[in-house]
Amino acid sequence: MRYFLMFCxxxxxxxxxxxxxxxxxxxxxxxxxxxNPMSVSLTSTTLLIVGIVGLVGLYFLLSIxxxxxSIGKRIKSRRQRKLALKAKNELTKGxxxxxxxxxxxxxxxxxxxxDASETPLLNYLAASRxxxxxxxxxxxxxxxxxxxxxxEEAQIAxxxxxxxxxxxxxxxxxxxxxxxxxxxVSPKHPxxxxxxxxxxxxxxxxxxxxxxxxxxxxxxxxxxKDSKKYQKTALTGIFHSLARKKDIKNLKILWKKLxxxxxxxxxxxxxxxxxxxxxxxxxxxxxxxxxxLNKNPNEKLFERYGLIEHENQANAIKEAERWLxxxxxxxxxxxxxxxxxxxxxxWGKSKSYYNASLNFSPSASVYLELAELLEELSEHENAEMxxxxxxxxxxxxxxxxxxxxxxxxxxxxKSRSRRPA
Numbered sequence: 001m002r003y004f005l006m007f008c009x010x011x012x013x014x015x016x017x018x019x020x021x022x023x024x025x026x027x028x029x030x031x032x033x034x035x036n037p038m039s040v041s042l043t044s045t046t047l048l049i050v051g052i053v054g055l056v057g058l059y060f061l062l063s064i065x066x067x068x069x070s071i072g073k074r075i076k077s078r079r080q081r082k083l084a085l086k087a088k089n090e091l092t093k094g095x096x097x098x099x100x101x102x103x104x105x106x107x108x109x110x111x112x113x114x115d116a117s118e119t120p121l122l123n124y125l126a127a128s129r130x131x132x133x134x135x136x137x138x139x140x141x142x143x144x145x146x147x148x149x150x151x152e153e154a155q156i157a158x159x160x161x162x163x164x165x166x167x168x169x170x171x172x173x174x175x176x177x178x179x180x181x182x183x184x185v186s187p188k189h190p191x192x193x194x195x196x197x198x199x200x201x202x203x204x205x206x207x208x209x210x211x212x213x214x215x216x217x218x219x220x221x222x223x224x225k226d227s228k229k230y231q232k233t234a235l236t237g238i239f240h241s242l243a244r245k246k247d248i249k250n251l252k253i254l255w256k257k258l259x260x261x262x263x264x265x266x267x268x269x270x271x272x273x274x275x276x277x278x279x280x281x282x283x284x285x286x287x288x289x290x291x292x293l294n295k296n297p298n299e300k301l302f303e304r305y306g307l308i309e310h311e312n313q314a315n316a317i318k319e320a321e322r323w324l325x326x327x328x329x330x331x332x333x334x335x336x337x338x339x340x341x342x343x344x345x346x347w348g349k350s351k352s353y354y355n356a357s358l359n360f361s362p363s364a365s366v367y368l369e370l371a372e373l374l375e376e377l378s379e380h381e382n383a384e385m386x387x388x389x390x391x392x393x394x395x396x397x398x399x400x401x402x403x404x405x406x407x408x409x410x411x412x413x414k415s416r417s418r419r420p421a
Contacts, residue, residue, distance in 0.1 A: 083116035091123055094130075103130040111143075121150045125161055132165045140165065156186055163195055167202075175199050194221045197230065206237030232267055239275035248279045266292075266300050273304065282309060290319065297323060299332040306336025313344045331361030338370075347377055355402055362399025364390045374404075381405060 030039045094109035107130035114123045124147035131139040141162075148158040159182040166175035179196045182189060193215055200209035213231055216222050222230070242251045255263065255272050262268050269292050276285035286308060293301050302323075310316035317340045320333065327333050338353035354370040367390025374383035382404045393399050 083113055084118055087113040087117040087123075091117060091119070091126075094123075095126060098126060098130055098133075101133075103133040106130045107134070107139075121147055121154050121157070124150070125157065128161065129165065132169065135169070137169065137171075156182065156189070159185075160189075160191055160195075163192065167195060167199060172199055172203055176203070188215075188219065190219055190221050193219065197222070201230065201233070204237060206234040206241070210234040210238060231262075232271075235268060235271050239271045240278075243275040243278035246279050248276065248281050248284075251275055251279060252284075266298050270300060270304055273308075277308060282311075286310065293323060297327050297330070297333075299330060302327075302330055302332035302336050306332075306339040310340075313340065316340055317344060329360060331357045334360065335366060342373060347373070351377075351404060355404055358389075358399070358402050362389075362393045364394040367393065379404075 027043065028039055028041045030037065090109045090112055094106045097103075097106035097109065107127050110123050110127040110130065114120050114127075117123050124143045128140045128143035128147065131137075131143060144158050144162050148155050159178055163175045163178040163182065166172075166178060176196070176199045179192050179199065182192045183196070186192065193212065197209060197212050197216055200206075200212065209230060213227065213234070216230075217227055238254065239251065242254070251272070258268065269288065273285045273289050276282075276288070289301060289305060289308065292298070293305065305316075305320065317337065320337050320340060324330075324333055324337065334353050334357035338350050338357060341347075341350035341353060350373065351370070354366065354373070358366055358370065367386045371383045371386035371390065374380075374386060385404070386402070389400055389402060
């Protein structure tokens with residue numbers, strides 16, 4: 001297009017010149033100079049040429065003047081470009097040095113020509129991290145303050161960086177305050193929510209952590225493994241705190257507020273049952289556990305059933321033996337029966353259930369329980385066998401079939417009078 005326009009201009013000028021020559025006429029220009037009348041005679045062609053030359057001359061004159069008066073501005077612009085290039089190179093070198101661990105030199109380069117930098121926000125943020133790595137927290141905070149003045153958009157980036165550095169330097173309260181202010185401006189900021197969860201976790205603020213978990217899950221900010229870890233830890237902390245205060249009322253309120261899928265989980269149910277027991281409501285704790293076992297038998301629940309206190313030990317044993325009809329190979333149910341019979345002073349049945357449980361699922365701690373019971377019953381040879389098998393299992397993690405030697409028949413009715421010390 002540019003060449004086409006140039007071609008049209010040349011053709012037009014050539015045509016205008018031919019037209020001017022062919023239609024040339026004499027022109028007289030009269031004017032007065034100091035009261036003296038004067039006149040100039042020339043042809044139209046000459047006038048056209050003079051006009052064109054004058055315009056060209058005026059153009060060059062204006063260009064020369066513009067060049068002369070803009071020399072200072074161009075020198076300043078060139079100097080600024082040179083400084084900007086230097087600042088860019090220093091930024092790159094500063095970031096490289098930061099990565100290499102040369103934080104002091106990195107900090108110096110990052111702020112050396114920051115005024116000439118095209119990205120001052122990046123310079124100040126990187127410099128703040130260099131100062132942070134040197135544990136120069138005052139300089140770090142000064143850089144962040146200046147960085148926040150670079151515009152409204154910079155404030156969020158600065159707040160995130162500041163909170164993260166405060167967290168890594170164990171300034172948990174400061175990090176928490178920074179994140180809360182940030183979330184007031186940007187309520188769904190993903191990294192701020194995730195970092196705040198870590199702060200709550202470190203501070204053991206279980207109530208706030210548990211309240212924050214739904215937002216983390218909805219935004220897919222943490223994986224299922226971490227979510228379950230946070231959830232279990234938070235619930236454990238909350239239940240333990242309420243149980244320690246014997247606050248049965250709020251324990252029940254909290255349990256009812258939990259989502260249905262969480263109340264149905266074994267871990268949550270065990271936490272609640274344990275908390276209710278510690279708070280003093282054994283009846284509610286046991287009732288909840290038995291209802292859960294009737295609906296969905298579970299190894300963890302069976303284990304808990306054998307550890308809790310029962311008002312009627314005989315009825316507790318009957319309930320467990322009823323579950324045994326459908327769960328005859330459950331190691332934890334067999335262990336629960338062993339413990340229940342031991343509490344009920346039925347030593348022979350207790351030994352039998354301990355033996356069966358260990359043959360299904362060896363455990364160093366259960367070997368020890370059985371060995372202690374055998375010691376109390378003066379069955380020292382069998383006790384030594386259990387100690388040995390328990391030690392081997394704790395080292396090699398490989399169990400063996402346990403066959404207790406029948407040293408003498410144990411009559412349960414007689415053995416009731418021989419309680420372990």
